[in-house]
């Protein structure tokens with residue numbers, strides 16, 4: 483799956499100055515790091531600049547989108563396969579949110595014990611969810627489990643309707659469970675998302691420093707698809723834009739464009 487990523491520097495310049503956008507964006511294949519370096523030659527006066535963009539979505543969201551795009555492109559087997567993985571990674575996400583507050587290193591060691599087997603993860607999810615939420619989580623119904631197994635293990639080609647129903651089940655599982663978790667563990671959920679993004683940023687800064695064309699590039703975080711967030715590293719951006727565009731940029735102008743995300747969905 484490719485993401486259409488706009489150059490954040492050109493984009494901020496456009497927002498700040500009202501000038502015409504310089505670039506239509508770059509099609510970048512999504513990688514496993516969720517950090518993407520953009521080398522852009524479209525700046526004012528043809529100046530080169532580089533930046534790195536962190537895609538702050540959780541894996542299960544990106545996998546869901548992979549599935550949905552496959553559905554739209556009529557690759558129904560591939561769609562169900564991506565939805566299945568999206569659900570599995572969603573269970574992992576919930577487990578990690580519900581384990582917030584435990585020692586991080588110990589949690590990783592425990593996770594390692596179940597990381598290679600999805601059935602173990604499902605079991606851990608059901609029990610942990612029951613312990614914390616005091617009810618049974620919404621799970622994939624038996625007929626959907628059978629459909630998934632036929633698709634994944636027996637080479638079955640699902641119909642369009644079967645795929646759409648599987649897609650709906652995936653959405654229900656994600657929405658219902660997350661809304662129950664949020665009722666009791668909203669703070670933990672927000673805390674988890676924050677530290678997830680913070681780790682991405684740390685990783686992005688390192689990657690940018692090692693980039694061949696590094697020249698005080700900037701790190702930008704964006705939430706793909708939902709477009710609720712565009713939260714650059716505010717302190718660095720004005721100086722950087724000034725260098726690229728030879729104009730003075732006010733921090734207030736940029737801050738006004740930043741929409742804070744107080745919740746996940």
Ligand SMILES: [Zn+2]
Nearest residue numbers: 489491492522
């Ligand atoms: Zn640019």
